[in-house]
Amino acid sequence: MNHCARRTGRDDTPGGGCGGLTWGMIHAAPARKATGAGAPESSLSAPARELRDAGLQMGAPAPAAPGERASLPRRMSDVLPAHREHPRTLGANRYVYAVISRRAGGVSIGVNLSPHKACNFDCTYCQVDRTTPGTEKTVVPEVLRAELRAVFEAAASGALAAEPRFATSPAEMRRVVDVAFSGDGEPTNEPWFPEAARILAEERARAGLRDLPVRVITNATVFHRPEVAETLRFLDAHGLDVWAKLDAGTEPYYRLVDRSRVPFERVLANLLACARERTVTIQTLFARHHGEAPPAAEIAAWAGRLRAIREGGGRIGWVQVHTVSRVPAESFVTPLSLEELEPIAAAAREALPGTRVAAYRGSL
Numbered sequence: 001m002n003h004c005a006r007r008t009g010r011d012d013t014p015g016g017g018c019g020g021l022t023w024g025m026i027h028a029a030p031a032r033k034a035t036g037a038g039a040p041e042s043s044l045s046a047p048a049r050e051l052r053d054a055g056l057q058m059g060a061p062a063p064a065a066p067g068e069r070a071s072l073p074r075r076m077s078d079v080l081p082a083h084r085e086h087p088r089t090l091g092a093n094r095y096v097y098a099v100i101s102r103r104a105g106g107v108s109i110g111v112n113l114s115p116h117k118a119c120n121f122d123c124t125y126c127q128v129d130r131t132t133p134g135t136e137k138t139v140v141p142e143v144l145r146a147e148l149r150a151v152f153e154a155a156a157s158g159a160l161a162a163e164p165r166f167a168t169s170p171a172e173m174r175r176v177v178d179v180a181f182s183g184d185g186e187p188t189n190e191p192w193f194p195e196a197a198r199i200l201a202e203e204r205a206r207a208g209l210r211d212l213p214v215r216v217i218t219n220a221t222v223f224h225r226p227e228v229a230e231t232l233r234f235l236d237a238h239g240l241d242v243w244a245k246l247d248a249g250t251e252p253y254y255r256l257v258d259r260s261r262v263p264f265e266r267v268l269a270n271l272l273a274c275a276r277e278r279t280v281t282i283q284t285l286f287a288r289h290h291g292e293a294p295p296a297a298e299i300a301a302w303a304g305r306l307r308a309i310r311e312g313g314g315r316i317g318w319v320q321v322h323t324v325s326r327v328p329a330e331s332f333v334t335p336l337s338l339e340e341l342e343p344i345a346a347a348a349r350e351a352l353p354g355t356r357v358a359a360y361r362g363s364l
């Protein structure tokens with residue numbers, strides 16, 4: 001998943017670490033009514049009622065620690081907190097954030113299912129900051145639901161797109177365009193992915209966002225697991241759009257860049273199986289390693305993998321070719337220029353005539 005860049009608040013590449021804990025904090029909807037303990041039942045949103053029932057109030061001081069339900073946000077303002085400037089601050093939200101995504105074309109709601117920051121890949125270009133520990137080992141379903149509910153409500157009301165941190169973005173980018181599983185690890189590899197998918201689908205429908213695409217930004221390593229395949233099929237009925245990583249054409253280059261113990265053949269087989277069931281987007285990050293651009297033979301092999309997916313009955317709707325845009329895990333990784341990316345994109349176009357292929361410049 002080129003997920004990492006999503007977590008920096010402005011996703012000038014779409015991925016590169018799999019998510020985005022840097023959301024610009026979301027303001028409560030301007031029209032939101034008072035929600036204190038004395039507010040009428042009808043004036044309370046469901047999350048506000050949930051928090052009130054837990055002894056909490058929107059904007060009210062948190063209760064004393066003894067007896068506190070640690071699994072819930074302590075205040076509604078922790079779910080819809082005030083704007084903060086620090087680009088890598090998650091605020092009080094633990095899993096749900098928002099970024100401007102250039103490739104998605106607007107404001108993308110991100111869902112990080114890997115707060116522990118572990119991943120079954122170790123991409124040289126990963127932009128997840130692993131110099132600091134993860135925040136927690138698991139995802140608490142009721143907290144995820146409360147965060148999604150609040151953010152979806154803000155999306156539906158227009159408050160999310162109007163959030164001040166997006167004010168400097170072009171007007172056409174200030175609209176909510178998707179919700180994406182894209183965090184600090186591989187979302188489909190998390191045991192709570194199936195439940196998280198169900199919660200997301202329920203809250204998306206509850207907010208009336210039935211047309212909002214649900215993206216899964218993924219490295220495709222575990223699609224073969226029955227529970228993952230079933231979850232993807234479930235999400236097919238709820239706006240699923242798979243964005244899957246393919247960073248190499250050969251096993252050695254895959255080992256060099258993605259540094260995973262998962263066999264490359266497993267990734268390729270999973271990509272093919274997935275693309276036979278639904279149209280997928282392929283995300284590819286090419287960069288310079290120790291000053292060396294990917295060899296021409298590697299580019300040709302990569303294009304051949306794309307062709308093989310199509311010839312095998314898979315459907316690829318979009319190929320995104322990009323490079324490093326955030327500080328990578330390894331200092332020996334540096335971006336390619338757009339002039340270097342364009343021939344790579346051209347190789348994909350030749351392999352997949354008629355398919356949308358785009359190259360995205362880096363920003364380092």
Ligand code: SF4
Binds near residue numbers: 125
């Ligand atoms: S190491 Fe994991 S989180 Fe980072 S870019 Fe690779 S797949 Fe994404």
